[in-house]
Amino acid sequence: MKDGFMYEELKEAVCGANIELQKQKLVIYSWGNVSGIDRKAAVVAVKPSGVAYDKLTPDKIVLLDFDGNVLEKNLKLSSDTPTHLELYRNFKDIGGVCHTHSPSATMWAQACREIPCLGTTHADYFYGPIPVTDMMTEEEIKNDYELNTGKVIVKRFANIDPMQIPAVLVANHGPFTWGSGPAGAVEAAVVLEQIAATALGTILINPNMNPIGKKLLDKHYLRKHGKDAYYGQKSK
Amino acid sequence: MKDGFMYEELKEAVCGANIELQKQKLVIYSWGNVSGIDRKAAVVAVKPSGVAYDKLTPDKIVLLDFDGNVLEKNLKLSSDTPTHLELYRNFKDIGGVCHTHSPSATMWAQACREIPCLGTTHADYFYGPIPVTDMMTEEEIKNDYELNTGKVIVKRFANIDPMQIPAVLVANHGPFTWGSGPAGAVEAAVVLEQIAATALGTILINPNMNPIGKKLLDKHYLRKHGKDAYYGQKSK
């Protein structure tokens, strides 16, 4: 068994990102979880199940290997863990995963409708519409439900780069987001919530509004991402 | 007359649950009330009528028996008390009742439309749609209005297990919720308010959205409730 003390930093980052969920008003009670990964060590850190954010401390974060084996004796882990692990196994560049039931993103997920890219705020963060997964089949729900939640997400991203669209709406359920680390996954969740709310207002004002053009999408996404980015104090 | 000092814990729980209503922004002014019951002692504790939450202390909580007889000389009791008592008499497993006019749940109650189960957030707490009562008849309104409010709720639950759907919308009025104790009744009210708001957004985005399937409803409700629950640090 590996030494838990080696991963203090990972535990702190994951703990802090979970607490941020509450601060950003994305969650009530224990309705959300953030995980992080140390890819070199092949260690994943997840939230314990049903623990209030006020009571969360780094020592309560649970450490796992890629197959979900617990590395330290600890609290019971988040029931959504198999979804997180499936995303880490398939999206090779992500370092953090976040799941919430934030109201506006959940409205779109429940409506089983992708969020079209209706403006530059969306384009600044997401290089296209926020996809919605297929509804899960009875078979997928019956056994290994949380693992299969991960699989329907991965399937939906067959032709999408997850680093360019770091968010998905699970049909009938809610959003998952990710990023280069736990904090980035939470930032994606915050931004998703705001663009979801704004998109709803937009279609109420103009039900026939089309998504923005490809050139404007490119301009906004690429001025913030990739080798030609020119936003912020240094290129990311 | 029974000794009021025996029920300090019940009074404190009911007082705290009422104050929580304001903290959770479910109420303004004195628009809501929570009660609790000690079934062994057959004592019910209710909020005094029209008292501000800021001014509420355990000694102001009113103790009653099942028939509504006041057990301690105290403040005038909440005018909604007969509704609470009717629920305690008929829903044998509940330990707390909560009534608010929280905006989103009240929108559905005023629209006289049940809240369909449109997603897993709803299914995590409620094992089906949130029912709406019949509109009350002139006769039911004229005499014993508050008692009859309880009766129309009980009638609506003729074929529903109140522990599986711990909430109702009284037509033209607002929500009542309940739980194993006063705090649980308030938690149900908080969750109801959020799913009511999310459901409204969902039908604005997709007016023809169907409720989620039975298998997904079962999966989410049963992973949190009953003997096979696997959410949280211990089975409830």
Place this chain on the structure above:
Amino acid sequence: MKDGFMYEELKEAVCGANIELQKQKLVIYSWGNVSGIDRKAAVVAVKPSGVAYDKLTPDKIVLLDFDGNVLEKNLKLSSDTPTHLELYRNFKDIGGVCHTHSPSATMWAQACREIPCLGTTHADYFYGPIPVTDMMTEEEIKNDYELNTGKVIVKRFANIDPMQIPAVLVANHGPFTWGSGPAGAVEAAVVLEQIAATALGTILINPNMNPIGKKLLDKHYLRKHGKDAYYGQKSK
């Protein structure tokens, strides 16, 4: 000239009620005003024009007689003062008037649509729909606009008891509310804002919803108002 020191209590009540507008989030900047009246002394106290609520102190409140003559040398008075005075002259039992641009009430005022009584929350405070005035004519706007704003309100209440419906929507503009004193006028504004928001949600969920029946309206209004009231710690 009368002694301003005689009206310290009135000034304090009006000052506090204005500050409450901001605390209750009904206003931004200086978008609202509350006045009060001492009917025995025939003195009205109004907010000075354009003063921030943070900077408002009782000594800045302006005292007037019924005809609008300033009784103390002081700051310039609220431009809405002639509206307030017209209401005091015609609604003999009111002791406070409040005007805001609170968002939800303003939505209905701008839509020139009365707020139907869609539920018991509304009926607990207002004995019928919240009326909307006629749109003002060019003539009424051109001269004595603020006085005429009062006149269109009074005209709208020709067959309504202002103590039973302590609120109005001025068409294209926003709400005025009143009460037995300045604090009551603000309470009416807070409640109006909440029922306006809830009514909007109700008609989005069910566009064809009818107002509640007369019996339910009577029950809720009369259990809180008038000689047979039984809500609260004493009859009002």
Place this chain on the structure above:
Amino acid sequence: MKDGFMYEELKEAVCGANIELQKQKLVIYSWGNVSGIDRKAAVVAVKPSGVAYDKLTPDKIVLLDFDGNVLEKNLKLSSDTPTHLELYRNFKDIGGVCHTHSPSATMWAQACREIPCLGTTHADYFYGPIPVTDMMTEEEIKNDYELNTGKVIVKRFANIDPMQIPAVLVANHGPFTWGSGPAGAVEAAVVLEQIAATALGTILINPNMNPIGKKLLDKHYLRKHGKDAYYGQKSK
């Protein structure tokens, strides 16, 4: 190179106005920027790119001349700077410019629909509808995008006085506002956000609502602006 110490006051005003964006909840993360100008000295002060409002101090504000040449060695400037400069060059009386992605104003911008003047709250600040720009062409997006954003705004104001309508919605994007200084530009952004939210509610309640008449628009705008203004403690 000019002495940066000469512009302490300008830097402080611009810094404070940027921090106000966050306080007024118009922005999350670093999604907005405010600039100011000293026209006599021909010096513009802008926000550094991507800096959090919590970390912003006057010494981080970047000073430029009218052509965008940096006057002091400092942080990289806001990527929206060319838009601000184009507005200063063309709107001769403005002293501050503000850009946000505030949700309600962005809903209208994304819907590519001007905000009609539906009430007196709007008329108190803006002398007509809030215009929306043309959608930008591929050519305008491809090169000098931020400069061209300024140009489409200026083009839209060919027949509008920017001091009478201190706000615009850039199609598919969001609002820009301005004023006599940085603080005034932020105030216009706050008011725009509120009237955008209220206008959405208004058209949901009454989809066929017409804008208010010219006489009412004149009355409200002109009682607060221009030589005949009579609102506030002194004419502005």
